[in-house]
Amino acid sequence: MRFFRLCLVPLFLVGFSSCINKRNDLFNFLESEQGISLYERGKPVYYYQKEPKILQNEYICNNYLHPLYSLDGDTLTEESPADHPYHRGVFWAWHQVFIDTISVADGWIMQDLSLEVSGIKTEVTGSSASLKA
Secondary structure: OOOEEOOOOOEEEOOOOOEEOEEOOOEEEEEOOOEEEEEEOOEEEEEEEOOOEEEOOOEEEOOEEEEEEOOOOOEOOOEOOOOOOOOEOEOOOOOEEEEOOEEEEEOOOOEOEEOOOOOOEEEEEOOEEEEEO
């Protein structure tokens, strides 16, 4: 079995401001072993899942946003819904990965693919924030 490691640099520019484990008057990021949460005035904005997590006892996934909250605090995303158990929040959703005409990986079920998270960086600039992984 060939195992491909793609170096992906998803950029989550969310339009909020803060830094990991630092605060300003408006926003703050809090980091745990599993991921990073962003809060606006104490209300959750999103959670970034950086460490691998098993969904439905079958799919190992990471590098995605869930939950993502609306301005009213409602959850906008789902993690492992019954009709698509391999889907998770906001994620790199390319199903089939090809090199030329050869199928080499499946991004939905993380078959022959690894999304190792490294170099996480958050940045505050005025009233905006970015999370880069």
